[in-house]
Amino acid sequence: MKKNLTLFKIFSIVTAISLLLSTSSNVFAESVKTNVVPVLSGFSSRVFAQGTSSGTKQPDDITTMGGNIFIGLQNGVGSDGAASSSGQTQSTIQEYDQAGNSIASWNITGKCDGLTADTANNRLIATVNEDGNSSMYIITPSAAGAQQVQHITYKAAAGQTLPAGGTDSIAIQNGNIYISASAPQADSKGNFTTAALFQAVINPDNTATLTPVLMDNATANDATPGAAAGSKVTLNMSDPDSNNIVPAESPKYAGQVVLDDQGDSKLIFTDKIGTPNQINTSLPIGNQINDIVWATSTQGTLYVTDTADNKIYAITGNFTKGTAFVAAPNDSGVGGFVGTIDLTSGIITPFAAGMKSPHGLLFVPSNSSVQAPPLTGAIPTVGSLTSKVFAQGTSSGTKQPDDITTMGGNIFIGLQNGVGSDGAAASSGQTQSTIQEYDQAGNSIASWNITGKCDGLTADTANNRLIATVNEDGNSSMYIITPSAAGAQQVQHIIYKAVAGQTLPAGGTDSIAIQNGNIYISASNPQADSKGNFTTAALFQAVINPDNTATLTPVLMDNATANDATPGATAGAKVTLNMSDPDSNKIVPAESSKYAGQVVLDDQGDSKLIFIDKIGTPNQVNTCLPIGDQIDDMAWATSTQGTLYVTDTADNKVYAITGNFTKGTAFVAAPNDSGVGGFVGTIDLTSGIITPVAFGMKSPHGLLFVPQTQQAPTNTTSQTQQAPTNTATQTQQSPTNTTTQTQQAPTAATQTVAKSALKGTLPQTGSTLDTTVFVIAGVILIAVGLLIIFKKKIVDGLWTIFKKKTVIE
Structure with missing residues (x-):
């Protein structure tokens, strides 16, 4: 009995200490609770596993088996x-169960770029x-120790x-193994003419015979939107990378092999591969x-390897099958994200x-339903940034917020109301846009109507007025709005006229920027000449005259010469611009790390920024920076604290993003017709x-970025024409989920998703509940153990106190 009691004492203490330590020593459990990435509303993310800083690191390709x-x-x-x-x-092939626990590992010599499961052969x-x-390796986990890893060398087909170059990604279909041929070498004319994709046959002598099934310069049907049906293109693939089998659930190309020509931003779909009818x-x-997968079920987990951050993420939620x-x-034009592709x-x-x-x-389907976080009106944001809906239009009245500015501590937004880009009436018959004034709590203060589609809006603070342009594609003009003027004088219509020797633009006008009293207006929708070149004005300086006209003088032409800021370009190299789509322009603030004080013009359709120094002088210098996407607007954080306002034209909302900004950061907006669309990003200049x-x-x-020092105190007065959207805090909480998924082991007994609306829809999986339970259990067990160990002393002490108390009484 005494021996059993001693064992129980030891067991109690060890168990309690183990329980307490388990809340901090398990790398995967801790990661689940504290490391997440923002995902769309209705999904949640967690860290599934991670490497170490000095050992196994840089996770890349990923697959599943068994x-x-x-x-x-x-x-x-x-x-x-x-x-x-x-x-x-050596690289490491690491096996995990679906809770993120390490099961086994194998080392292979070289940098592992491709990894796939040959499930038919359990390898x-x-x-x-x-x-x-x-070269290639085969890993058979079920084989005897020395036979688990086989090195396979390549040999060419007859x-x-x-x-x-090398080889990269692997895909298997009907027992056929396809391997991409990476890093091809160009010929003397700069053309790529070697194999892009091989079929590999593994031989008994530990070799693999490679037979080309797709060449870098193959002929292909052109799937470019708008291309003539049946039109052909000759490929010139410089960067064949990942390949995969398109699943049956995909709405297009089901059953085909897809090859990602990464550097050329193309996907090559191959039907009837390896046959005469390919x-x-x-x-x-x-x-x-770098990779492409499909959601093959509405329930499952999307795994993502983040090579540079040494983490693997697991994203769950309600997927749309076939996405x-x-x-x-x-190193992509737009980098550091996972997206869906149309x-x-x-x-x-x-x-x-x-x-x-x-x-x-990697997408792993599940037969069990996942409790997804609830939908919210806010948007997901990165890091310390948080979001909320600042204001929104109506479905039938003022709608389509576009340009945005600030004056006198308030926010002014141009709502286009469905009016056409040349001023044509909306389907409702509406021909006017609305300039709406809000305080910084999102309450409607005042509004003004102007005829046409408002494309540009800025504050001329020196003159306490707003300047707006209408009709970016034709029939363009300008309005001046002076809120402090008498009622009939608040809105003035300004007609353009050309400076002597010039002509008015054939297209329209768009964005407005003001520097030192000089007004600059972009000339949008230029018309190409017979050779397809653009040679008219891209940017005007406007002078407003007393007779309600504005004289337009070109200060930048579509075909101007500029310094080439392309990374790697020779210093001092020049390029001749051919701007097809001048759009927004801004003044680069002093806080910017580059181009401070210059005027910047966004050549949207050509994915370029044109920076103009000493504008309008004989010493004007233009610089052309190719950028990673088509953008519609730019703004800079001029303070570490403030609000970044974003107008979502198609969704009829205006968002306010707050947080800890880095002064000088440049932000850009990418609309839904950009190569990567529907987001706001930072840009490296x-x-x-x-x-x-x-x-x-x-x-x-x-x-629009408004630094905190310019922000007026909020108030709670009701909005005119606007639904109340300025709630300070919103909370989203999903019920806990303890359902075990098929193919997926639970990573925690309970998952709670909670986040304020100011965190957008950034879900954080995991809960403090697990830790609380462990701590309480540990404390109880320690108390029981101490009671058992010191039972006699405790009882004697209590008896002594009782006797003393009795004597006194």
Whole structure:
């Protein structure tokens, strides 16, 4: 009995300490609770697993077999197999269960770029060294120890040669193995003419015979939106990368092999591959991507490897079956996000952001329903940024918010009301836009109507007035709105006239910027000449005359000469512009890291920014920066605290984003017809790369940053013409979920999703409930253990106190 009591004492203490330590020592459990990325409303994210800073790291390709997850970690090895800075020459294939627990691992020499499951043979196939010295490995987890890893070397099919570059991704269909041929070498004319995709046959002598099934210069049907039916293109693939089998659930290209020509932003779909009837189809897409997968069920988990951040994320929610997802790494034009892709238009829409460099994707279906977070009116944002709906239009009245400005502490927004781009009446008969004034709580203060579609709106604060342009595509003019003037004088219509020797634009006018009293207006919708060149004005300086006219003088032409700011361009290299779509313009503030004080013009359709120094002088200098996407507006954070306002024209809302800003950060808005659309991002003014920071919008257009020092105190007066949207805090909470999924083990006993509306729809899975339960249980067990150990002393002490009390009484 005494021995049993001692054992129980030891057990109680050890158990209690173990329970307490388990709340902080389990890497995966802690990650689940604290590390998430923002995802669209109705989905939640968690860290599934992560590498270490000094050991296994850089997760890349990912696959599943036997209900478990397998990930290739590259460990810093070079793309041709060169040793890492630490001397590491091997990658690691890591097996996890679906709770993120490590099960087994295997090392293979080289940098693992491709990894897939050959489920029919219960084995994994991996490729190494995408840029040279490439080979293959077979990993059979069920084999005897020494037989689990086999090294396979390549040999060319008869009459063929091995690739000069390397091999990368692997896909298997009906027992046929397809491997992409990466890093091809161009010929003397700059053309790529070697194999882009091989069929591999693994031989008994540990070799694999590679037979080309798609060439870099193959002929393909042109799936470019608007292309003539049956038109052909000759491919010139410079960067074949990932490949996959399009599942039956996809709305297009089901059953075909898809190859991602990453650097050229194209997807190549191959039907009847390897047969005389093979058909290739080329779809230009909105961005460079690294991987593509499909949701094959409404319930399941989308896994994402973030190579640069050393993490693997798991995203759950209610998926739409057949949705295609793509991963955009950090060197893409728009980088650091996972998006959905429209397989007709090629447009990509951010779905999850806040990652450093997502690479590999895997969707694992489930038969069990997932409790998704509730939908909310806010939008998901990255990092410390938070969002709320500031104001919104109505379905039948004032609607389609576009440009936005501030004056006197209030916010002014141009609502286009469905009016056509040349001033044509809306379907409702409406021919006027509305300029709406709000206080900074989103309450409606006043409004003014102007005839035409309002495209440009800015504050001329020196003269306490607003300037608006109408009709970006034709029949264009200007309005001045002076809120402090007498009623009939508040709105003045201004007609354009050309400066001597010039003509008015054939298109229209759009955005307005003011610097040192000079008014600059972009000349939108230019007309090309007979050779397809654009040679008219891109930007005017406007002088407003007493007779309600404005004289327009060109200060930048569509075909101006500019310094080439393309990364890697020779210093001092010049380019001749051919701007087809001058759009928004702004003054770059002093806080910007580059181009401070210059005028910037967005050549939207050509994905370029034109920076103009010493504008309108003989010493004017133009600089052209190619950027990663078509954008509609720009704004800079001029303070660490403030509000970034975003107008979502298609969704009839205006959002307010707050948080800790980095002074000088440039923000851009990408509307829904951009290559990557429906988001606001930051832009690197050296590389032109854009990174999403707020998404889930239909078509963001106008941007405005108001520093906190300019923000008026909020009030609670009711809004005129506006639904109340300025609630300070919203909370979203989903019921806990303890259902076990088929193919997916639960990662925590309870998951709670809670976030204020100021966090948009950034779900944070995990809960403090687990920790609380562990702590309470631990305290109770420690107390019981101490009671048992010191029972006699405690009883004697209490008896002594009782006796003393009795004597006193």
